[in-house]
Amino acid sequence: MKLKLRIWRQSGAEAKGRMVEYIVDGISEDASFLEMLDVLNEQLIAEGADPVAFDHDCREGICGACSLVIDGQAHGPQAATTTCQLHMRKYRDGDVIDVEPWRAGAFPVIKDLVVDRTAFDRIIAAGGYISAPTGTAPDAHATPVAKQDADAAFAAAACIGCGACVAACPNGSGMLFMAAKVAHLARMPQGQPERHTRVLGMVAEHDASGFGGCTNTGECSAACPKEIGLDVIGQLNRDFRKAAAKAA
Amino acid sequence: MSTDLKPRKAAPAKAGGRPARSPRLRSSIGLKLVMAVSGLLMVGFIIAHMAGNLHVFEGRESMNDYAHGLRTFGEPLIPHESLLWVMRLGLIAAVGAHIWSSVVLTRRALAARPVRYASKKPAKGESRHAAATMRWGAAVIVLFVTWHLLDLTFRTVNPVKEVPDAYGAVVAAFAPERWPVTVFYLLALVALGFHLRHGIWSAVQTIAGPDTRWRARWQAAALGVSVIVVAGFAVVPLAVSFGLVN
Numbered sequence: 001m002k003l004k005l006r007i008w009r010q011s012g013a014e015a016k017g018r019m020v021e022y023i024v025d026g027i028s029e030d031a032s033f034l035e036m037l038d039v040l041n042e043q044l045i046a047e048g049a050d051p052v053a054f055d056h057d058c059r060e061g062i063c064g065a066c067s068l069v070i071d072g073q074a075h076g077p078q079a080a081t082t083t084c085q086l087h088m089r090k091y092r093d094g095d096v097i098d099v100e101p102w103r104a105g106a107f108p109v110i111k112d113l114v115v116d117r118t119a120f121d122r123i124i125a126a127g128g129y130i131s132a133p134t135g136t137a138p139d140a141h142a143t144p145v146a147k148q149d150a151d152a153a154f155a156a157a158a159c160i161g162c163g164a165c166v167a168a169c170p171n172g173s174g175m176l177f178m179a180a181k182v183a184h185l186a187r188m189p190q191g192q193p194e195r196h197t198r199v200l201g202m203v204a205e206h207d208a209s210g211f212g213g214c215t216n217t218g219e220c221s222a223a224c225p226k227e228i229g230l231d232v233i234g235q236l237n238r239d240f241r242k243a244a245a246k247a248a
Numbered sequence: 249m250s251t252d253l254k255p256r257k258a259a260p261a262k263a264g265g266r267p268a269r270s271p272r273l274r275s276s277i278g279l280k281l282v283m284a285v286s287g288l289l290m291v292g293f294i295i296a297h298m299a300g301n302l303h304v305f306e307g308r309e310s311m312n313d314y315a316h317g318l319r320t321f322g323e324p325l326i327p328h329e330s331l332l333w334v335m336r337l338g339l340i341a342a343v344g345a346h347i348w349s350s351v352v353l354t355r356r357a358l359a360a361r362p363v364r365y366a367s368k369k370p371a372k373g374e375s376r377h378a379a380a381t382m383r384w385g386a387a388v389i390v391l392f393v394t395w396h397l398l399d400l401t402f403r404t405v406n407p408v409k410e411v412p413d414a415y416g417a418v419v420a421a422f423a424p425e426r427w428p429v430t431v432f433y434l435l436a437l438v439a440l441g442f443h444l445r446h447g448i449w450s451a452v453q454t455i456a457g458p459d460t461r462w463r464a465r466w467q468a469a470a471l472g473v474s475v476i477v478v479a480g481f482a483v484v485p486l487a488v489s490f491g492l493v494n
């Protein structure tokens with residue numbers, strides 16, 4: 001199939017960017033979206049032009065590296081799917097496709113479609129961990145966890161940290177990402193000792209990084225490739241309220 | 249735009265390792281809590297106000313007695329208009345807190361996306377009308393409340409100046425020849441309806457953080473309350489305009 005692409009090109013962090021049009025031809029419907037961009041890049045390299053920079057790593061939907069806003073939707077039109085798992089059979093010959101980077105002040109563009117997601121690492125470093133003594137791994141059944149809690153923790157832990165929630169949020173908020181980690185650890189016995197300092201620290205870092213607040217529109221969940229629900233934000237709100245009251 | 253790859257210092261801490269109080273209240277979740285609590289206080293007021301208005305259908309005497317009762321409640325144990333002033337002060341505080349927190353959060357949200365998307369898709373989240381209606385809806389509500397106070401509280405723009413005659417003022421406010429006023433009231437009610445449809449369940453989400461099942465129930469309850477409030481308010485001007493109350 002033949003497609004017209006409009007892609008955000010920006011030569012560097014400080015440079016001014018703009019949408020640039022490209023035509024790609026001979027794209028198989030079995031190609032993934034990223035493979036389609038690979039075809040474009042080979043074409044650009046052959047022409048001596050600068051290829052389009054985009055993030056990718058596993059290309060199997062588990063690492064969280066890929067990150068494109070395709071026709072205004074983070075990770076494209078298919079629900080519960082990362083960009084690398086999106087396939088060209090979703091498109092028809094002659095389609096025009098807009099491709100933009102995640103847009104958030106806290107995620108500055110490094111080049112073209114690649115953004116700097118260090119802010120997420122800082123949020124995790126501000127409390128999204130447990131402190132555990134090192135040594136041999138404990139027996140798997142040494143600390144029992146109720147099935148219900150294990151399932152909820154596991155669902156929250158499915159977050160791959162891609163940042164689609166921020167890209168989709170009308171407020172550029174990082175709440176779903178932060179809440180997934182808070183909810184994950186809040187359901188585990190190992191997460192209890194640092195539960196309150198965790199939530200206060202992470203929220204402070206989230207705000208300091210320049211992410212917006214949550215208005216509960218739910219765009220984050222709708223865009224999340226791992227279908228993390230708004231209930232994790234409910235848990236975050238509850239933990240924050242309790243931690244803030246206790247620290248007062 | 250700068251690319252700061254250096255890790256920033258973690259959570260701001262006061263002496264003693266404890267984060268200061270105001271950053272918590274001014275954090276994105278603290279401000280949401282302020283917005284949620286003040287919003288729910290206003291919801292309580294608005295339901296009571298809506299129910300009170302329905303006295304219009306019982307005639308001039310009942311309506312005026314109700315308005316009078318609000319002023320003389322508890323007399324002579326407590327001074328004249330005590331209840332009214334407690335409600336007014338509470339309401340002013342709630343409105344102030346609500347507007348303050350919403351302005352701070354809105355400015356942060358706008359700053360959080362300095363470059364807009366070139367391509368837009370319709371919203372598909374759980375509360376898909378919220379982003380499109382909450383903020384301009386709030387502006388309409390502010391204009392409406394201002395007019396409403398000048399019309400029925402201070403009577404500046406109302407032909408009936410006698411304070412005890414609430415009934416007469418309502419009939420005059422929505423007289424058929426003042427139809428633009430009625431149309432404006434109804435439009436403002438639509439904005440209020442959308443505001444409450446999202447606001448009520450959003451406030452519950454912020455304060456209580458319900459699970460998935462309860463969230464769906466609260467969303468349904470929010471819709472129900474919004475429909476009742478809008479309908480309850482709308483029947484009064486409509487009844488006056490169409491001559492059912494005069």
Ligand code: HEM
Pocket residue numbers: 214215216280281283284286287288290291294343346347350351354378379382383386387389390393443444446447448450451452454
């Ligand atoms: C007076 C002018 C008003 C302004 C400027 C205003 C502004 C706002 C804004 C900007 C929001 C947040 C929107 C969002 O989450 O995207 C909001 C939420 C809300 N509003 Fe208002 N509003 C006003 C009046 C009212 C009234 C009259 C009521 C109740 C009868 C109300 C109840 C609520 C509630 C319950 C929320 C939800 C709080 C939350 O999301 O946690 N508001 N308001």
Ligand code: FES
Pocket residue numbers: 055056057058059060061062063064065066082083084085
């Ligand atoms: S490249 Fe790893 S999730 Fe898409």
